Amino acid sequence: MIPIELLQGWHYLSLVATVTILGVLGQYYCRAWFFARKGDSSDESV
């Protein structure tokens, strides 16, 4: 039997990981957009 507590903990970890990674990605693109608007393309990439 696979312990249910393990699965529960894993589920909460997955939520934290999802919110974190989407936040980091959003912050990266906001910065890239900001630098692109200022005309400095050094921080903009794909």
Next chain:
Amino acid sequence: MIDGARLFELSTLTAYLGLLMWIGIRAARQVKTSLDYTVAGRDVAWVVVLSTTAATMVGGGASIGSVADVYRTGITFALITCAWHIQLIVTGLWIAPRLRGLNLLTVAEFFGQKFGEGARQLAVLNCLIFLVGALVAQLVAMGTITQTVLDIPYPVAVLGGAAIVVYYSTVGGIRAVVKTDVLQFVILVGGIGAASAYLYAQNGGFVGMAENVDPAQFQLVNEHWSGIKIATMFAAFLLGEMLVPPYAVRCFIARDSRQARWGVAGGGIFLLCFLPVATCVLGLAAQSDPAVVAEIQSHQAGGAADAQVVFPTLMRRTFPPAIAGVMIAALIAAVMSSGDSCLSCISTIVMEDIYRATVDRQATDASLLRLGKYATLCVGGVAAVCACLFSDIVKILSFVYDFWAPTMVFPFLVGIFWYRRERVMASVVAMMSGFLAALSWRFGREYLLDYLVAQDVQIDPTLIEDFQPALFGLLVSIVAFVITLPLARKKTLGRWTEPLPATAREE
């Protein structure tokens, strides 16, 4: 007549597909050289590498296929899929930085530089077998999902979806693929994550779900899963896709070795936290809702496969049309983001491994870029037509996944960690032995079993039936390497085993 709910779903999907096309057109403006087209100018930040690696990893099999398998056989399957993500973590931490440092464009180039022309050609063949098989399989998956979800004819579903993927891959190359992958990653993770969190809460967590499903779903070993099957499938998942071109390219496109390491490993770490448990929740939630089970059974009675119906049915039954449209877009995103990576890798192989290496070594950058675009268009078109005409081809193509690990993985690791000139012959022998062993085991194990039964040999048949060809071939390739190594230290096959010089490029 289209009802309001369907119109909502279709509008959401159309907006999503329109956004993909727009991103592709914008990315095309940044493509000035063949390096932009094949490795995005080697200027991709780690978080973008992470997103594109994760989006590429999660294809039709890892999303809808896994949910359907958990629904049918229990959560053991989700635990086995951890091997995919562990593989990415290992690749990222220890292999990606070294690969990025070599400034390569293709996997075959690595084999040429380490083991010579013979290994390079064998690598080109293996890459093409894997990529063409995976591309057609993803297009078929895209067609069957779209056909089931939107209730449109299969050829329209395949050709419509493929036209969008081929369009943005042709005009923007890997730059468009990476940019669209980021959008696909957000929709995929946001959609699957939100659905999983909502269903988890709605069903009272795992405790609530455990009360409503068959207790065998929570057992590691049950009627679907023997110990040997779990062990060999875990090993096959761990090694079966290690260093395949779509992942290797994610190492090549990063800004530097550090960004390659944390991009690829980060993708694996994130997926290990996220995907197995999300597929567990979705599979168990589908099984704990009698209305969903009844609808899935009615679809199955009409001849639909589990993978086609479990996830879409769960989404339709759980969410209102606009949100269900986003969730279904997430499924299509999963398949498209894996298919476009295969297409981009095939075009790079045509440009670099076939045209530049064997037809015209002095090819100009402009001619290579033109060739890459034509190659993407033609290969994508032919793959779409094949997926359209032969939808059963997926069953035949499933065997292509058996050949990568036996032929490529062990020599790849030798080339990276344990390379010496006197090990070249043994590595080439290991490649050939692994390929032939996987082929023989794939098609010959039934005859072996019949022979053993005829000879009255007492053996558990599952030991042979459940032993994965990829793993068998890999073991044979390691054994062949160990035996050949002391015998062939000073032997060569002339230019076939003479390591090739690195290709000179302006970077």
